[in-house]
Amino acid sequence: MTDDTNVTRFPGQAELPPCPMEIKRRDNFCNHPAIRLDDHSRTMECTTCGAALDPYDFLRSNAALLQNAWQSHTIVTDDLKRLRERVAQLKKEEVRLKGRIGTLKKKLESDVVVVRPAAK
């Protein structure tokens, strides 16, 4: 390569300009446990961290949370019903097996033959 100063290297040797955008991040995470509605400005903010919240996003997030809770409730209710039926079956089986054990013990006691050692 020659030392021709009329030629610049692609994409150029200049440094990048400063980034025109910046994301402001909070130091501490907040799940916004309580909100405050401002009727005058029609905005909402977190009472803990003071963050301005988008009402639609907040409502959508809570709707998804409630929907998941309802689905979980249905699943748990169905599981509970199934487990109660299983416990009822097991209790019947326990009673049946205890009766069978009692019957077998009585039969065993009546069938016992005492064997004595032979006299010398």
Ligand SMILES: [Zn+2]
């Ligand atoms: Zn917050």
